[in-house]
Amino acid sequence: MEQTFYEMVYDVVRLIPKGRVTSYGAIAKCLGAGGSARMVGYAMNNAHGMHPPVPAHRVVNRNGYLTGKFHFMPPELMQQMLESEGITVIDDKVQDFKTRNWDPAEEI
Numbered sequence: 001m002e003q004t005f006y007e008m009v010y011d012v013v014r015l016i017p018k019g020r021v022t023s024y025g026a027i028a029k030c031l032g033a034g035g036s037a038r039m040v041g042y043a044m045n046n047a048h049g050m051h052p053p054v055p056a057h058r059v060v061n062r063n064g065y066l067t068g069k070f071h072f073m074p075p076e077l078m079q080q081m082l083e084s085e086g087i088t089v090i091d092d093k094v095q096d097f098k099t100r101n102w103d104p105a106e107e108i
Contacts, residue, residue: 005033009043010050012104016058019085020102021094023062030104037062045071057081064097 003011012027024037024044033039040059045068047054057078061067066089069078079089088095 006043010054021058021060022102064094066092
């Protein structure tokens, strides 16, 4: 049985190490769907409650902003989860984004 795009996204997101983040676009590019960053975002919106869990809090926009935070309840939870992994977030932006960025195309 062939995997859906969402399932492929979830498989990639599950590989993001603690203390690292990646972007919607990097995931899309890794899956051969470079123009589908928004579809990755839709997948993240539906990731809550998945088994095994999908660490959606580790997916941010291409500039390191927590654009998906409003899909967490409460919205501050995304930042709290990142900070619990040692990532500093100021004004909804991951600090040292270039250092913290995990590129699935290079890592997988």
